[in-house]
Amino acid sequence: MYNIIYSQGGICLSDGFFADGINAGLKPADAKDMAFIYSDSECEVASVFTTNKMTAAHIKHFRQMGDFKTNFILINSKNANAMTGKAGIEDINEILSTCKSVKNPIMSSTGVIGERLPKEKIINGIKLFDYSKRDSSSAAKAIMTTDTFSKECAFKVKLDDGSSFNIGAIAKGAGMINPAMATMLCFITTDADVSKSDMQEALDEATKTTFNAISVDGDTSTNDTVLLLANKKSGAYEKEAFAEALRKVMHFLALEMVRDGEGATKLVTYNVTGAKDDAEAEIAAKALSDSLLVKTALFGEDPNWGRIASTIGASGVESNEESLKISFDSHCVYDKGNLYFDEEMEKKCAIVMQHKKFTISCDLGIDNGSFKAYGCDLGHEYVKINADYRT
Amino acid sequence: MYNIIYSQGGICLSDGFFADGINAGLKPADAKDMAFIYSDSECEVASVFTTNKMTAAHIKHFRQMGDFKTNFILINSKNANAMTGKAGIEDINEILSTCKSVKNPIMSSTGVIGERLPKEKIINGIKLFDYSKRDSSSAAKAIMTTDTFSKECAFKVKLDDGSSFNIGAIAKGAGMINPAMATMLCFITTDADVSKSDMQEALDEATKTTFNAISVDGDTSTNDTVLLLANKKSGAYEKEAFAEALRKVMHFLALEMVRDGEGATKLVTYNVTGAKDDAEAEIAAKALSDSLLVKTALFGEDPNWGRIASTIGASGVESNEESLKISFDSHCVYDKGNLYFDEEMEKKCAIVMQHKKFTISCDLGIDNGSFKAYGCDLGHEYVKINADYRT
Numbered sequence: 001m002y003n004i005i006y007s008q009g010g011i012c013l014s015d016g017f018f019a020d021g022i023n024a025g026l027k028p029a030d031a032k033d034m035a036f037i038y039s040d041s042e043c044e045v046a047s048v049f050t051t052n053k054m055t056a057a058h059i060k061h062f063r064q065m066g067d068f069k070t071n072f073i074l075i076n077s078k079n080a081n082a083m084t085g086k087a088g089i090e091d092i093n094e095i096l097s098t099c100k101s102v103k104n105p106i107m108s109s110t111g112v113i114g115e116r117l118p119k120e121k122i123i124n125g126i127k128l129f130d131y132s133k134r135d136s137s138s139a140a141k142a143i144m145t146t147d148t149f150s151k152e153c154a155f156k157v158k159l160d161d162g163s164s165f166n167i168g169a170i171a172k173g174a175g176m177i178n179p180a181m182a183t184m185l186c187f188i189t190t191d192a193d194v195s196k197s198d199m200q201e202a203l204d205e206a207t208k209t210t211f212n213a214i215s216v217d218g219d220t221s222t223n224d225t226v227l228l229l230a231n232k233k234s235g236a237y238e239k240e241a242f243a244e245a246l247r248k249v250m251h252f253l254a255l256e257m258v259r260d261g262e263g264a265t266k267l268v269t270y271n272v273t274g275a276k277d278d279a280e281a282e283i284a285a286k287a288l289s290d291s292l293l294v295k296t297a298l299f300g301e302d303p304n305w306g307r308i309a310s311t312i313g314a315s316g317v318e319s320n321e322e323s324l325k326i327s328f329d330s331h332c333v334y335d336k337g338n339l340y341f342d343e344e345m346e347k348k349c350a351i352v353m354q355h356k357k358f359t360i361s362c363d364l365g366i367d368n369g370s371f372k373a374y375g376c377d378l379g380h381e382y383v384k385i386n387a388d389y390r391t
Numbered sequence: 392m393y394n395i396i397y398s399q400g401g402i403c404l405s406d407g408f409f410a411d412g413i414n415a416g417l418k419p420a421d422a423k424d425m426a427f428i429y430s431d432s433e434c435e436v437a438s439v440f441t442t443n444k445m446t447a448a449h450i451k452h453f454r455q456m457g458d459f460k461t462n463f464i465l466i467n468s469k470n471a472n473a474m475t476g477k478a479g480i481e482d483i484n485e486i487l488s489t490c491k492s493v494k495n496p497i498m499s500s501t502g503v504i505g506e507r508l509p510k511e512k513i514i515n516g517i518k519l520f521d522y523s524k525r526d527s528s529s530a531a532k533a534i535m536t537t538d539t540f541s542k543e544c545a546f547k548v549k550l551d552d553g554s555s556f557n558i559g560a561i562a563k564g565a566g567m568i569n570p571a572m573a574t575m576l577c578f579i580t581t582d583a584d585v586s587k588s589d590m591q592e593a594l595d596e597a598t599k600t601t602f603n604a605i606s607v608d609g610d611t612s613t614n615d616t617v618l619l620l621a622n623k624k625s626g627a628y629e630k631e632a633f634a635e636a637l638r639k640v641m642h643f644l645a646l647e648m649v650r651d652g653e654g655a656t657k658l659v660t661y662n663v664t665g666a667k668d669d670a671e672a673e674i675a676a677k678a679l680s681d682s683l684l685v686k687t688a689l690f691g692e693d694p695n696w697g698r699i700a701s702t703i704g705a706s707g708v709e710s711n712e713e714s715l716k717i718s719f720d721s722h723c724v725y726d727k728g729n730l731y732f733d734e735e736m737e738k739k740c741a742i743v744m745q746h747k748k749f750t751i752s753c754d755l756g757i758d759n760g761s762f763k764a765y766g767c768d769l770g771h772e773y774v775k776i777n778a779d780y781r782t
Contacts, residue, residue: 054704054712083700083712085728113697114725114732220705222697292683292773300778306504306613309474313445314611321445321474334505337476341505379778380771382683387691387770 002241003158004248010136010152013168015191015233016040020133021142024125026078026111026118032142034125035075035170037187042069042103043229046199048207050224057081057088058107059225064089065104072102073187073227075143076122077172078111082222091117098123101131108225110145110172110185140170143185146385147174151256157192157245163236165192169249173257183221184211186253191234192242202243203228210250213282214258214289214374226250258374263381266298267374269359274325275369280317282371284362287315289375298377303349305333305341312362323365328352336365393632394549395639401527401543404559406582406624407431411524412533415516417469417502417509423533425516426466426561428578433460433494434620437590439598441615448472448479449498450616455480456495463493464578464618465517466534468563472500472508473613482508489514492522499616501536501563501576531561534576537776538565542647548583548636554627556583560640564648574612575602577644582625583633593634594619601641604673605649605680605765617641649765654772657689658765660750665716666760671708673762675753678706680766689768694740696724696732703753714756719743727756 011019017039021032045068049059058081074096081088095117096105109117140150154168173184194202203226211226228246259267270288275281288294291311297304305326312319326334328349333341341349352358402410408430412423436459440450449472465487472479486508487496500508531541545559564575585593594617602617619637650658661679666672679685682702688695696717703710717725719740724732732740743749 051707052701052704053707053710054700054715080697083697083725083730085712113695113701114730116730220701222701222704292769296774296778299774302778304504306471306474309445310443310504310611310613313443313613316442316444319444321476324445334474339474339505339507378683378774380774383687383690383769383771383774387687387693 001160002238004241004245005156005158007154007156009154009168010140011037011168011170011187011189012134012136013154013156014166014189016231017189018131018134019139020130020135021138022125022128024128025121026076032138033077034122035139035142036129037073037139037189037229038102038131039071039229039231041231041233042071043231044196044199045070046196046203046228048203048226050221052220052222054083054222056109056223057084057092058109061089061092062106065106068104070104070106072099072105074099074105074107074126075185076109076117077143077145079109079115079117080111080113080223081109081117083114084116087116091119095119095122098126108185108227110143110183110223113222136168136170143170143172145172146262147172147260149260151253153249153252155245155248157241159236159238159241163234165190165234165236167192167245167249169253171253171257174260174262184224184257186211186226186250188226188228188246188249190228190230191232192230193232193235193237194230194242198239198242199228199230202246205243206247206250210247210254213372214254255374258376261376262385263379264376265379266377267357268298268376270373270375271359271361272364273361273370274363274365274367276318276366277369278371279369281369284312284315284317284364285371285373287311288360289373292378295375295378298353299379301350301353303328303333303346303353308360308362309334312364317364318366319364325363325365327361329358392551393629395636396547396549398545398547400545400559401531402428402559402561402578402580403525403527404545404547405557405580407622408580409522409525410530411521411526412529413516413519415519416512417467423529424468425513426530426533427520428464428530428580428620429493429522430462430620430622432622432624433462434622435587435590436461437587437594437619439594439617441612443611443613445474445613447500447614448475448483449500452480452483453497459495461495461497463490463496465490465496465498466576467500467508467513468534468536469502470500470506470508471502471504471614474505475507478507482510486510486513489517499576499618501534501574501614504613527559527561534561534563536563537653538563538651540651542644544640544643546636546639548632550627550629550632554625556581556625556627558583558636558640560644562644562648565651565653575615575648577602577617577641579617579619579637579640581619581621582623583621584623584626584628585621585633589630589633590619590621593637596634597638597641601638601645604763605645646765649767652767653776654770655767656747656770657768658748659689659767661764661766662750662752663755664752664761665754665756665758667709667757668760669762670760672760675703675706675708675755676762676764678702679751680764683769686766686769689744690770692741692744694719694724694737694744699751699753700725703755708755709757710755716754716756718752720749
């Protein structure tokens with residue numbers, strides 16, 4: 001048994017980790033745009049990257065490094081260093097060569113695609129870093145793009161033998177969030193005494209039900225990156241406890257991203273059950289969280305359950321109107337051919353939809369497959385934000 | 392050889408076809424909501440329906456009829472008769488049994504999902520029909536839902552031997568328009584002396600590059616229906632001429648639907664070439680026409696080519712930044728790792744994007760696969776229309 005306790009401190013809760021965010025002139029002077037994460041001892045690294053084939057330069061650079069330990073991550077916002085070819089990778093090498101007294105430094109970028117990094121600004125920014133700072137919140141702010149709030153969390157894990165370890169993370173992401181990752185960066189630190197293989201296994205597993213279960217607009221970016229660093233300083237570890245704590249960190253941040261979905265006003269859980277198998281439940285749940293017609297109905301607080309049925313039907317999974325059941329929170333509007341959607345029910349459902357958080361449940365009535373996806377509404381703010389992102 | 396001549400008359404250009412639209416009280420009194428198409432001799436029928444598994448009652452009803460000839464189609468808007476189960480099919484049978492002096496009448500519906508048809512209103516509406524009317528435009532108006540304009544076209548086809556036949560169509564569709572059909576209805580009439588097998592073959596083939604190549608919001612409805620009726624009255628036919636004329640009819644109406652995409656201000660052609668094969672080109676082209684980030688950039692007239700590259704990369708087709716080329720009309724912004732997107736180029740591309748029609752070309756540089764998809768921008772009007780569709 002173990003106890004997982006929500007804690008303050010973000011990525012600096014873990015022993016031996018330092019972080020800060022600064023302004024290096026990529027954004028206006030009052031905004032942070034560069035961050036570092038530093039550990040005073042070297043770390044094992046586990047990673048998950050985008051499936052997009054136009055991979056950003058920092059991901060190519062990471063992959064070229066092969067098997068390595070590191071104690072330093074440099075992060076910039078405002079420029080994605082994507083579609084920049086070999087020059088983009090050379091820029092990273094040149095920038096990282098100026099980071100003193102660190103081992104195998106790595107880099108992550110987020111922002112506009114197709115522009116070379118402002119190398120001079122970044123190299124000058126590195127000189128401003130103070131590696132003794134433990135300001136997780138500043139680092140979280142520095143990696144924001146269209147995010148309206150910064151995202152971090154941390155947990156202390158107490159094991160039965162009295163030992164304990166810590167895990168914390170910062171993340172960014174608000175749009176281009178898709179079932180297959182997102183324009184998202186997430187950096188997780190831990191002082192657990194975890195092996196590299198356990199780290200990667202737990203990270204892959206947790207990704208499925210967290211960052212891969214959320215949708216803002218169905219787009220998958222060139223830069224999606226999750227990095228997990230472990231410096232083992234606590235000497236404590238228990239496999240299940242670690243996997244559960246990691247899942248909690250990632251689940252928390254995934255929901256924060258949806259809550260901050262560009263222009264989003266609602267966080268909706270799509271709970272699909274009764275599918276042929278879990279894979280089909282996942283397809284149906286993600287189809288709902290991705291559907292523009294469902295998203296705009298959410299924004300309008302219109303309990304248009306027909307669009308939900310139609311989206312399930314269009315998703316291609318085994319389904320039929322004779323076995324389908326649809327509910328808004330506890331209100332069932334349609335059950336195996338029976339329509340319960342009268343005026344009174346419409347009012348009840350409309351009230352559910354006025355909430356900031358609610359659940360739309362679809363029981364396909366086929367077999368036992370289930371999956372939960374998380375999505376948000378889509379309103380005028382999304383259009384406003386994305387119609388002119390670059391300027 | 393043959394000549395295909397754009398003509399007036401819509402579905403009533405074809406000899407022996409009659410049509411009209413009326414108000415039966417489903418919409419406010421000043422709007423038409425019911426239409427008929429009648430032929431004074433019986434017709435072969437070819438059909439294409441939605442791939443959505445929550446099929447509307449009228450499609451189930453049609454399929455239950457097996458192999459048949461007909462001379463009458465009844466169409467209503469405002470109510471989709473979908474998710475209405477067996478009762479929905481019984482409603483159709485009861486309604487159609489009141490249509491006098493017609494053979495194997497069929498029905499099509501479009502509108503809100505999950506409500507029973509207002510049977511009395513529709514049956515009373517049928518009594519108002521005058522089968523001697525040849526008002527294609529009124530029928531086209533009666534089948535509109537969120538359409539802002541009615542859609543019809545017709546062509547006269549002159550063959551080399553001096554004979555000729557006619558083909559015409561009406562259609563509705565403005566949202567929920569997706570690569571895999573759309574919330575669209577399309578009714579095509581011809582007096583060509585075409586066999587049932589040739590009709591179906593030509594219809595399937597034309598669907599691929601027309602109604603299946605357009606996207607407004609990536610949703611596939613429960614009700615998508617294309618019906619082609621041939622009464623053979625002209626006695627004239629030539630296989631290639633017929634297939635080409637049918638393709639022209641459907642291409643014209645498909646582009647009309649995109650042009651009328653809910654809130655759309657631009658009609659964009661996505662011309663993908665150089666893909667591994669045509670199937671991969673189709674996937675990439677449809678990914679572009681479906682991408683919310685691309686659509687909102689179009690609305691903002693922001694030549695954000697990075698989103699185009701990212702969308703290609705996310706689509707899963709074979710692609711890489713070393714062989715990709717992207718152009719806005721004739722302006723190449725990115726070619727095999729070379730960035731041509733300076734301030735001057737940005738201005739040129741922004742001017743292209745101010746046009747109502749333009750082409751975004753992506754040469755993947757892999758092999759010879761190609762496909763053209765058609766899409767529109769997504770702006771505030773789309774959100775407004777769909778946030779509260781039912782009321």
